[in-house]
Amino acid sequence: MQISIKNLYKNYQLNGLEVPAIRGIDLTIKKGEFSAIAGPSGSGKTTLLNIIGGLDRPTAGEIRVGNDDLNKLNQKELSDLRLHRIGFIFQAYNLIPVLTALENVEYVLLLQGVLKEERTTRSTRILEEVGLGEYINRFPKELSGGQQQRVAVARAIVSEPEIILADEPTANLDQKTGALLLDLMHDLNHKKNITFLFSTHDQMVMEKARRLVYLTDGTSNSDTFRGHGHFKDNKIKKKSKKKSN
Amino acid sequence: MKTLILISWRNLWRQKRRSLIVILSVGLGIFAMILSIGLLNGMINQAVENTISTSIGHIAIHQKGFQDTMKLEYNFLPARGIEKIIMEENYVSSYAPRLKVQAMVRSAEASRGVLVYGIDPEKEKTISKISDYTIKEDGGAFLDSPSEGSILISKSMAKKLDLLIGDKLVLMIQDKNNEIVGIGMTVKGFFQTPVDSFDKFVVFAGMRKMQEITGLDKNITEINILLKDKKDVDAVKKLLISKIGNPDLEILTWKDMVPNLVSAVKFMDAMMYIFFSIIFITVIFSIANTLVMAIMERFHEIGVMKSIGTRPSWIFFIVIFEAVNLGLIGLAAGVSMGTICTMVLSNVGLDFSFFIESMRMWGTGSIIYPSIKTMDIVMATVIVMSTTIVAALYPAVKAARIKPLEALNYV
Structure with a gap:
């Protein structure tokens, strides 16, 4: 399964004016990546993530998740796509x-129609994996920000989606909590081969990512891969070539 | 489904005070509705029962023409056959003959036009409550024999005529030959019924005595019948008509004899619709309003639920369930309060004696015993629940249509 984006455009209407948010992005994300999209505010990071997640529709261009052309899916099919194949971390x-940590995680499985017993075992196991074994019966307001975000990670991975889209997951956390969370996601990526795609401002996230796509003004002006320790700088001319990683 | 209900249930208690206010307003509305329906029911029932138990019974048999004119010439002989038919009828609880004659009573002070009920005291006890309504203090008593020369008058008439027990009055009657005859009678007792018009107009005397005075011999003007169950009147009327088979006799139910009470019952049914529509409006507005507010508050959260894959229909049901929960709790509170209150009051009675004059005019008596039918409660339940769902439709559709992206960006 991979995500492929071809020549993607997105304009917003703002006071009657067309404001371009994404201007021609080509991108392919493969199974098992741990990638980040970075860039200044307004560069189109979140918009790109929303379009990949089927929350928003592109103005032009093609986006495929696996074999599905998102432009051809209706709202309900997009709902199901988000439910079964994509995890979100906000x-x-x-x-x-109104749901406890455990119930929040279970909720996704419930939507998927997983039976009660299996729901509980799977959710409990995942919450233990993210280090919240003791807190499963707490309500969100009884958890710290870091703990809540861990529940969110657990919720995103419990359904075993093909990709997890994380929109600035560390932005509301302090440095240490953010680092722990990132380690957790890194571990999950490593051990379970779950694909992660971040949008971020956070230097730490950019450093941990094995691939960094840098957006400015709605286009990607750099796409770098890192093997061990350092990025292999791989500048691309925008829209000049089809990427193959 | 269970989780949807759980979510909506917990959502309900996020704004405890607001939910409680809605529940309270729904509950109070239903409570007030049940109580007022109960009171109206009680009033109408009592008016009907009081009229039946004083003057008309459930079914009456007359010579044709008597009901409209009340004239002595429309009399008939209660043939053995008729009595046998009535007696053998399973639905019949009791019956009694009466001789009703228009007359004038005169005391030393004043005179009044009255309707004399010539009764057989023992039989009368089985069909009317006049014996119970007779005031036993001051040496007053009910009639003993159909042939005695005494008379029973109402307390209010005694006051107007300035009569005490044991006093004499003169009864002036047109007999069957249209001759005016006068006869002295002793006042044996006073009665007081809850029906004002009855007290103003009716006196009781022995039936044999009246037959003597009017020269009617063994003839009477009506047979009054009390059934075991009032509901059977129409069926029994039909049965009696076919069994007695005398075209000169007219067999009427209480509904035929007091059409104004029947229309009061119909009026009360119409009032019910007004009550129901008031409740309808209260429920619609309080629930719809609360839900719209709740959805605005949870705009973001609904966006999250949708972005992690909740289908619009699920969101729709979460909102509907929340409304149903609100409605159900309010309903339970209102119905239980209303029913308990009505049941207690139906035993204790609600004393309206500060309205006594008008209550007597309606013939209900001054103490109202509310009565509520299971059907009314079922009706209220069905109406409130369906209204709740109708009220929730708009907010639910609105919530289901929230665009996840907009909601996510809305904080």
């Missing part, structure tokens, strides 16, 4: 406040 944790 900046503001975004747990369901």
Whole structure:
């Protein structure tokens, strides 16, 4: 499974004016990547993530998740895509406040129609994996920011999605908590081969990522890969060639 | 489904005070509705029962023409056959003959036009409550024999005529030959019924005595019948008509004899619709308003739920369930309060004696015993629940249509 984006454009209407947010991006994300999209505010990071997640539709261009052309899916099919194949982690944790940690994680499995017993075992196991074994029956407001974000990670991975989209996951956390969270995700990527795609401002995230796509003004002006320790700088001319990594 | 209900249940208690206010307003509305329906039911029932138990019974048999004119010439002989038919009828609880004659009573002070009920005291006890309504203090008593020369008058009439027990009055009657005859009678007792018009107009005397005075011999003007169950009147009326088979006799139910009470019952049914629509409006607005507010508050959260793959229909049901929960709790509170209150009051009674004059005019008596039918409660339940769901439709659709992206960006 891979995500491939071809010649993607997105304009927003703002007070009657067309404001371009993404201007021609080509990108392919392969199974098992641990990649970050960086760039200044307004460069289109979040928009790109939203389009990949089926929350937003592109103005032009093609986006495929696996074999599915997202432009051809209706709202319900997009819902199902998000439910089964994509996990989200948001900046503001975004747990369901009336559900406990365990219930929040279970919720996704419930939507998937997993049976009660299996739901509970799987959710409990995942919460233990993210280090929240003791807190499974707490409500979000009874957890710290870092803990809430761990629940959010657990919720995102419990359904074993093909990719996890994390929109500035560390932005609301302090340095240490952010680092721990990132380590956790790194571990999960390593051990379970879960694909992660971040959008971030955070230097630490950029350093940990094995691939860094840098956006400015809605286009990618650099796409670098890192094997061990340092990025292999791989500047590209925008839209000049099809990438193959 | 269980989780959806759980979510909506917990959502409900996030704003405890607001939810409680809605529950309270729904509950109070239903409570007030049940109580007022109970009171109205009680009033109407009592008015009907009081009229039946004083003057008309469930079914009456007359000579054709009597009901409209109340004239003595429409009399008939209660043939053995008729009595046998009535007696053998399973639905019948009791019956009694009466001789109703228009007359004038005169005391030393004043005179009044009255309707004399010539009764057989023992039989009368089985069909009317006049014996119970007779005031036993001051040496007053109910009639003993159909042939005695005494009379029973209402307390209010006694006051107007300035009569005491044991006093004499003169009864002036047109007999069957249209001759005016006068006869002295002794006042044996006073009665007081809850029906004002009855007290103003009716006196009781022995039936044999009245037959003597009017020269009717063994003839009477009506047979009054009390059934075991009031509901059977129409069926029994039909049965009696076909069994007695006398075209000169008219067999009427209480509904035929007091059409104004029947229309009061219909009026009350119409009132019910008004009550129901008031509740309808209260429920619609309080629930819809609360839900719209709740959804605005949870705009972001609904966006999250949708972005992690919750289908719009699920969001729709979460909102509907929240409304149903609100409605159900309010309903439970209102119905239980209303029913308990009505049941207690139906035993204790609600004393309206500060309205006594108008209550007597309605013939209900001054103490109202509310009564509520299971059907009314079922009706209220169905109406409130369906209204709740109707009220929730708009907010639920709105919530289901929230675009996840907009909601995520909305904090």
